[in-house]
Amino acid sequence: MAEYRLDELAQISGVNARNIRAYRERGLLDPPRRVGRSAYYDDVHAAQLKVITQLLNKGFSSAHIAEFFSSVRHGQDLTEVLGIERAQLAAHRSPVAVEVQVPDADVRTLVEVGLAEVVEGAFVLTDPALSASAADSADQRTLIQTAARIARLTADTVDDLAEQAADVLAQDALGDPAGDMAANITPAVVARTFNRSFHRAFRRALQRRAS
DSSP: OOEEOHHHHHHHHSOOHHHHHHHHHTTSSOOOEEETTEEEEEHHHHHHHHHHHHHHHTTOOHHHHHHHHHHHHTTOOHHHHHTOOHHHHHTTSOOEEOOSOOOHHHHHHHHHTTSEEEETTEEEEOSHHHHHHHHHOSOHHHHHHHHHHHHHHHHHHHHHHHHHHHHHHHHTTBTBHHHHHHHHHHHHHHHHHHHHHHHHHHHHHHHHHHO
8 A cells, every 4th residue: 555745645635734734633534654753644544534625525523523533433334423223224225126046055145144035935135235236236146146255254254253252251261250241242342343444454455456
């Protein structure tokens, strides 16, 4: 990933150096990577500046934007930040009945992870994001197969992570009151950490493959 000095970031983002410093001090912008007294920014900072500029142009205050970014960094998604129930959003998206032939294994996978259902013999995508993408896709079969592959990969990763988390708890005296409490909060800790880290890591992985 490319890195930029402050003046370079200002040039590519169209935001002057003074405002970049102010955004950083107010918590809108992630801290730069520091080497001695030098600060280095990257494409993530450039993307954040683009979002900040767009939100300011839409009338949001810097305080509101800082609160938004802080919530996202702590693992909340947009619906949580805005106080909106997912069900309220999903209610406005119609499930999509899949008309193309899909392998049985992919059907089972997507049903098991809660992204689809089989209703009266029909395979129906119930997840709002997946159903919206499928409705607009010219190749539903490939889209659904890709979703199923990623779902299986995620399930395998989750199994490994669960085993490692259980090992950590076992090492830290699982069974005493403190250990039981740790077991209760582990799913929340994992979910928050995953939500906070995955989007950025995934974006960087895509950028590496595109470069």
